[in-house]
Amino acid sequence: MKFLNSKNIQTIVILLVVSGLVFLALSGYLTPVFNLSLNPLISFQRWLSVRYISAREFLTTPREITQLQEQNALLESQVSQLQTQLIVEEERLGEAQVCFALLDFGRTNPQYEYIAATVIGREISPFLQYIIIDKGIEDGVRFGMPVVTQQGLVGRVDAVIANAARIKLITDSTSVVNVQLQSANVEAQLIGSLTGDVSLDMIPIDETIEPGDVILTSGLGGNYPPNIFIGQVLSTQRRNNALFQTSTVQPIVDFSSINAVLVITNFEAVDFSPLIPEE
Amino acid sequence: MIAHLVCAISLVVFYILQTTIVAQTPLLAGYSDLILLFIAAWSLQPKAKNKWFWTLVAGVLISLVSAMPFFTPLIGYFGVLLFSVLLQNQVWRVPLITMIIVTFVGTIFQQAVYVISLQVSGAPIAWRESIDMVILPSILLNLIFAIPIFAIASELARRVYPLEEEL
Numbered sequence: 001m002k003f004l005n006s007k008n009i010q011t012i013v014i015l016l017v018v019s020g021l022v023f024l025a026l027s028g029y030l031t032p033v034f035n036l037s038l039n040p041l042i043s044f045q046r047w048l049s050v051r052y053i054s055a056r057e058f059l060t061t062p063r064e065i066t067q068l069q070e071q072n073a074l075l076e077s078q079v080s081q082l083q084t085q086l087i088v089e090e091e092r093l094g095e096a097q098v099c100f101a102l103l104d105f106g107r108t109n110p111q112y113e114y115i116a117a118t119v120i121g122r123e124i125s126p127f128l129q130y131i132i133i134d135k136g137i138e139d140g141v142r143f144g145m146p147v148v149t150q151q152g153l154v155g156r157v158d159a160v161i162a163n164a165a166r167i168k169l170i171t172d173s174t175s176v177v178n179v180q181l182q183s184a185n186v187e188a189q190l191i192g193s194l195t196g197d198v199s200l201d202m203i204p205i206d207e208t209i210e211p212g213d214v215i216l217t218s219g220l221g222g223n224y225p226p227n228i229f230i231g232q233v234l235s236t237q238r239r240n241n242a243l244f245q246t247s248t249v250q251p252i253v254d255f256s257s258i259n260a261v262l263v264i265t266n267f268e269a270v271d272f273s274p275l276i277p278e279e
Numbered sequence: 280m281i282a283h284l285v286c287a288i289s290l291v292v293f294y295i296l297q298t299t300i301v302a303q304t305p306l307l308a309g310y311s312d313l314i315l316l317f318i319a320a321w322s323l324q325p326k327a328k329n330k331w332f333w334t335l336v337a338g339v340l341i342s343l344v345s346a347m348p349f350f351t352p353l354i355g356y357f358g359v360l361l362f363s364v365l366l367q368n369q370v371w372r373v374p375l376i377t378m379i380i381v382t383f384v385g386t387i388f389q390q391a392v393y394v395i396s397l398q399v400s401g402a403p404i405a406w407r408e409s410i411d412m413v414i415l416p417s418i419l420l421n422l423i424f425a426i427p428i429f430a431i432a433s434e435l436a437r438r439v440y441p442l443e444e445e446l
Contacts, residue, residue: 121298124345124352126309126413127393127404132298132344158346166346174402194404195308195412256303 098260101150105262112225114262115139120164129172129196131155133261136163144223144269147261152229152252153177153217154261156269165263170230171196171255178220179230181213188247190215190230196255200233200247209236209247222270282439286321286333289435293317294340309416311424314341315389318356319381319425320432322363323374326440334360351396355389362388375429382425383418390414 024030099116115135123130135141137160147154147167155175158168170177175192179200188203203209213233219226231251238245293313301311314337322330338353345352363381394409 122302124297124302124312124314124341125347125393126302126305126417127390127397127402127409128346130346168346173397173404194408 098150105148105150112264113266115141115265116260116262117141117165118260119258123166127173127194129169129175129192129255130158131167131169131258131261133165133167133263134163135263136161136165138162140265141165141263142265146224146228146264146267146269148228148264149253149258149261152231153224154253154255154258156223157263167261169196169255171198171251177224177230178218179215180218180226181209181233182216183213184209187218187220190249198231198249198251200249201244203236203245203247205238205243205245207245209233209245211235215249222272225264225267282328285435285439286329287336289317289321289432290314290333290337290340294344298344306416306420307412309413309418309420311417311420312386312389313424313428315356315359315385316382316421316424316428317432319359319363319385320378320429321436322360323367323378323381323429324432324436325367327436330360330364347393348396348400351392352389355385355392358388358392359385374433375426378425378429379422382421386418386421387414390417 021030025034117133117135117139119131120134121132123132131154133141133147141157141160143157143160145157147156153170155167155169155172157165159166168175169192170190171192173192173194175190177190178187179190180187181200181203184207186203186207186209188200190198191201192198200209200215211233215230215232217224217226217228217230229252231249231253234248234250236245236247297313301313304310318330318334318337321327321333334356335353338350338356341352341356342350359381362384363377366377366381390409390413394404394406394414397404
């Protein structure tokens with residue numbers, strides 16, 4: 001009976017109590033008691049945790065803002081560098097596209113020799129349609145040489161100095177170009193205007209002109225080589241009692257945004273003035 | 280000497296701006312004339328000297344570059360200068376209002392001279408179309424640019440002439 005001494009009995013009682021409490025807890029009978037005792041503990045724990053997190057954020061956030069600002073500045077500089085590179089590459093791409101297009105025009109018209117030139121300015125007076133290019137006498141540009149782009153006819157050299165030349169556009173109000181309508185095989189005159197629009201005049205009244213007809217230079221007059229594309233007919237006006245028809249024209253070249261042109265150097269304009277009888 | 284240098288550089292800068300940017304941004308078919316505005320603004324500066332000389336230089340320069348016939352730009356610029364000098368000596372004490380009036384009247388005079396000279400040289404230019412498409416838009420654009428150009432000219436004159444007096 002040595003086993004039933006007071007110490008062992010105490011241990012057994014404690015075990016039984018603990019087992020009972022565990023049994024009661026597992027069976028859910030102690031939940032109200034737990035809630036009653038744990039809720040204040042959890043509330044305090046939450047309060048302490050929130051305060052700790054707030055304090056930690058207060059202490060650490062300024063350092064993170066500085067880091068973020070540094071990272072942001074770095075990224076912004078990288079973005080601006082990339083944007084600059086993108087702009088440079090786009091400019092190069094645009095120049096390359098223009099060069100390729102001009103080269104393509106040269107390949108498709110191998111009978112001509114060309115000088116490529118960049119447009120560096122425009123006429124000061126708004127009444128005239130002229131451009132200024134960066135090639136002149138030293139580069140082989142001469143008065144009267146026709147000027148084209150990869151799309152079609154632009155005009156002809158009106159004045160030239162050592163390193164620059166002035167080009168009279170076909171849209172100028174004093175410009176007259178002899179043309180032919182490809183589909184109808186009709187000859188007419190292309191005239192410019194104050195506003196830069198071009199139109200066809202001197203079309204025989206009995207000819208039928210359809211919208212979309214292609215307009216090419218005819219070569220008559222000796223100012224321009226034949227068969228250079230100019231544009232298409234938009235609409236035709238036929239007036240009663242008029243001797244000729246007129247047509248509005250959509251030029252193929254966008255004259256408001258010409259950046260580069262080709263000067264045809266092996267075409268010599270014919271000067272008819274000695275053949276014109278004096279009055 | 281400094282004033283001459285400033286005038287020469289200003290003319291070159293305004294000429295480049297005119298041919299490269301202003302002439303490529305039209306309103307209908309008209310656009311501003313920065314050289315005209317600079318001549319008007321410079322001639323309205325009370326301390327400015329050699330106005331006639333620099334108007335002559337500007338007129339000859341533009342006449343050589345432009346395809347306009349018979350040195351027409353020179354006539355137009357001298358008309359603007361004459362009008363600004365007349366107004367400055369007569370009535371007006373508010374230079375900005377004088378600048379606007381000179382710009383308005385000077386633009387009309389210059390464009391009228393252009394139209395007449397082109398008609399004389401055989402260009403098929405009609406008055407009505409010129410007024411609608413070129414002259415009125417050009418007046419509007421010149422009036423818009425008149426104030427900043429006048430401010431630039433005033434600032435240049437204010438900075439240059441004390442230096443000239445020191446020298």
